[in-house]
Amino acid sequence: MRGMISSRASLWLAVGLLVAATASYAASAADDGAAEYKARCASCHGESGAGDGPAAAAMRTRPPDLRRLAKSNDGVFPDKVLATVIDGRKTIRAHGTFEMPVWGRQLSQSVGDGDASKRIAAIVGYLRSIQLK
Numbered sequence: 001m002r003g004m005i006s007s008r009a010s011l012w013l014a015v016g017l018l019v020a021a022t023a024s025y026a027a028s029a030a031d032d033g034a035a036e037y038k039a040r041c042a043s044c045h046g047e048s049g050a051g052d053g054p055a056a057a058a059m060r061t062r063p064p065d066l067r068r069l070a071k072s073n074d075g076v077f078p079d080k081v082l083a084t085v086i087d088g089r090k091t092i093r094a095h096g097t098f099e100m101p102v103w104g105r106q107l108s109q110s111v112g113d114g115d116a117s118k119r120i121a122a123i124v125g126y127l128r129s130i131q132l133k
């Protein structure tokens with residue numbers, strides 16, 4: 001149990017450092033969903049969205065393939081649900097073991113609430129653009 005807790009803690013630390021290191025870069029690309037995705041999501045979900053980022057191997061739950069969100073939802077891109085998954089309103093409470101950072105909180109702290117929802121919308125727009133047909 002102990003080992004598991006500390007390896008999770010170091011994963012979070014790594015993610016925290018990653019976010020800190022990329023925050024200034026992301027700030028200069030405020031509305032650019034692709035840049036935001038690469039800065040905040042690709043480490044786990046992969047450059048292409050396939051779920052094969054460098055941090056994925058260390059996770060207990062493999063990050064899902066984000067190119068299949070529409071496919072696995074009867075061909076409808078679930079944009080409203082996505083925004084709540086990304087900002088952390090959904091799932092965090094439902095799954096005690098949710099392994100994804102709560103971006104709403106992180107973004108709100110670094111750029112303020114209004115900007116945070118714009119950035120999440122930009123990321124959702126980018127995800128829409130990478131859906132497989």
Ligand code: HEC
Binds near residue numbers: 043061085100
């Ligand atoms: C630390 C690794 C990590 C990072 C960084 C990360 N995710 Fe995730 N993400 C996961 C994992 C793991 C899951 C699966 C969680 C679960 O099932 O409990 C997930 C789940 C998701 C889901 C749910 C997909 C579904 O089919 O329900 C979406 C959407 C998502 N991530 C989008 C993003 C976006 C957008 C970003 C960047 C803002 C991001 N993720 C950053 C690890 C990460």
